[in-house]
Amino acid sequence: MHAQWISEALASALDRHSKEGLSRQLMRLLRLWISSGRLPGNTMLPASRELAANLKLGRNTVLNAYEQLQAEGYLATQQGAGTYVTLLFQHKAGHEAPLRRQPLGLSRRGSELYQYCPMPQxxxxxxxxxxxxxxxxPHHCWQQLLARHQRQATPASLLxxxxxxxxxxxxxxxxxxxLSRSVRCSPQQILxxxxxxxxxxxxxxxxCDAGDIAWVEDPGYAGAKAALRGAGLTLIAAPVDSEGLNPALVTDARPPRLIYTTPSHQYPSxxxxxxxxxxxLLQHAEQAGAWIVEDDYDSEFRYDSQPQPALQGLARDERVIYAGTFSKVMYPGLRIGYLVVPDSLIDAFRAAQARLYREGQYPVQAALADFIAGGHFARHIRRMRELYRxxxxxxxxxxxxxAAGQLTLSPGEAGMHLVATLPAHISETxxxxAAAAQGVWLRPLGRHYLGAATQHGLVLGYAGVDQQAITHGSQVLASLLNGATP
Ligand SMILES: Cc1ncc(COP(=O)(O)O)c(C=O)c1O
Structure with missing residues (x-):
């Protein structure tokens, strides 16, 4: 515990109007905090001169209190180190009424969220x-832009x-x-x-309201399922075939209120x-009266062809909400993404965002705007596209x-990962x-299914993995496959 916090706590606990003298109060408080465990054994106390200055007391007042507590065995001094709490009275900790630990549990929704959305590994x-x-x-260029905008931050951008x-x-x-995604939008529609x-x-x-039906692609993105579950929606698996999410394969007859999809590069297939x-899909959503949420998370990484235009630009009406992110093209810790919503809804979205989460990071957003306008963004995407290819x-x-013959890799010249289908006798888990024990992550495809998995395999991310690690990881995977007995 930092000595400064002890000074602060004592300053607010001392009662200058009390009949009890300040030195006595100091002794009583320190005794109480030590015996209750609030100041654990070996905690260094502030130097007497420093504490006296912070508490606006005479130094002798503090020295008297320290000496008395030393005589009682609560404190000790060490040459050159200062005054610290002894371990003598620690057994008294817990004399007060024991804390009632966690009197209530998670809500049903909370437990479901935890059960179905485990921590990513x-x-x-x-x-x-x-x-x-x-x-x-390009960290150097990005740091310069960030530094410039932090330096020039106006009061308004900090409020x-x-x-x-x-x-x-x-x-x-x-x-x-x-231009790049054929999304119909004005700056006003972006959040x-x-x-x-x-x-x-x-x-x-x-x-949506709690209990409404949401279709999610199966297999699909765990983050989206967590967001929808968190909002209390009932998730229904919408199977993905070789053409993408197939409304005809959904077995639940209830009409969806929302359909979540990743049409430009289905995640993870x-x-x-x-x-x-x-x-x-657009026609189905129209008939059902459903919103479509289009997640265009990695559309920038197409290696042999132009990406398909966004679904949002294809729709005859405004039922498609378009979501994107800078996590893949910049870095995930940036935490900047965006929504394109119909004009008529933007005020509600803005108000909810301001109420539920609060906005911020305006200097970072300013740096990002310059990064894009200055051509650095497009240049970085081009370089990464080449590298990921x-x-x-x-x-x-x-x-x-x-591992020839043991795995079937997903086709396509896009994205940041491949799906490797495993032979039936090998357990994904x-x-x-076994690979995790060797420091190699092979995410089981089964984790992406809401219901029973119809495909059996592994999700292999390669974008952030260098040549040496790709070679090593492949050897580990191959040796595990070869060691698995049919
Ligand atoms: C399908 C999909 N959507 C979105 C994201 C990115 O989300 P965020 O912007 O919250 O980092 C990911 C990240 O893995 C993803 O796989």
Whole structure:
């Protein structure tokens, strides 16, 4: 415990109007705090001169109290180190009424959230999915922009705000989304959020009521399921086939209020939703009276073709809410994402964001707007696209060399991960646990299913993994596969 906090606590506990002298009060308080365990054994007390100055007392008053407590055995001094709490009275700790630990449990919704959304594992290294290559991020340029905007921060940019994000960032983002993703939007329709996760959570809270039906892709993104569950929605599996989410395969007859989808690169299967399926999904949503939440999380990483335009731009009406993130193209710790919502809803979204989460980080948003406007963003995406393409090829080659015939890799020239289908006799969980013991993360595909898994495999992230780690991770995977007896 820092001596400064002890001074502060004593300063607020001393009663200068009391009949009890200040030295006596000091002794009583220290005795009480030591015997109750509030000041544990070996805690260094502030030097008497320092404490006297902080408490505006004579130094002798403090010295008297320290000496008395030393005589009683509560305190001791050590040459050159100062006065500290002895261990003598620690056994008295807990004399007060024992704390009633956790009188209440989690809510039903809380328990469900915890049960179905376990802590993510394997946050970086081979083959953690969804992690970009942050070592090659232009840190120097980014730091300069951040420093400039922090230095020039106006009082307004440091106060509470409720404008849905910095205007210059919303402007460059609107240009980017219209041009690169065919999203229909004006800067006014954009809400800057703390990552896609908050964007999804906010959409669920504002567009649905607890108990409403939400379709989620199966297999699908755990973060979205957590956001929808957290808002009290009932999740229904919407199976994904070779053309993307297939409304015809949903077995629950209740109409959905919200459909969550990743059409440009389905997570985690990697399927790109065909045009026919996009039109069918839009039509289905129209008939059901459902919102569609389109999560365009990694559309920047297409290696051999232009990405398909966003579903939002294809819709005849305004039922598609578009969500995106800078986590993959910048870095996840930035926590900046965005929503594009219909004009008629933007005020409600802004107000809810300001009430539920509060806005902030305006100097960072200003740096990001400059990073994009100055061309650094596009340059970084181009470099990463090239790098991730090479890494994907490397992973495919390494697995073809070491584990040929044992794994089937997902097709497609896009994204930051591949799905490797396993032979039926190999347990996803067993192989994942054995690899984790060797420092290699192989996420079981089964974790992405709401119901029974229809495919059996592993999700292998490669974007943030260098050549050496890809080779090593592939060898570990191959040796585990070869060691598993059919
Ligand atoms: C499908 C999908 N959406 C969104 C995200 C990013 O979310 P956030 O912006 O909250 O980091 C991820 C990250 O892994 C993802 O896989």
């Amino acid at each position: 394997g946050l970086h290294g081979a083959f953690a999915p969804g992690v970009p290559e942050i070592r090659q991020f 509470y705000r409720d404008d849905g994000g910095l205007q210059p960032l919303r402007e460059v983002l609107a240009d980017y989304l219209q 800057i959020t703390q990552g896609a996760q908050q964007a999804l959570e906010l959409s669920a809270r504002l567009l 990697g399927v790109v939703m065909t045009l026919a399926r996009r039109l069918a 090479e890494r994907q090829h490397l992973l495919r080659r390494a697995l073809a060399d070491t 067993a192989i994942s646990e």
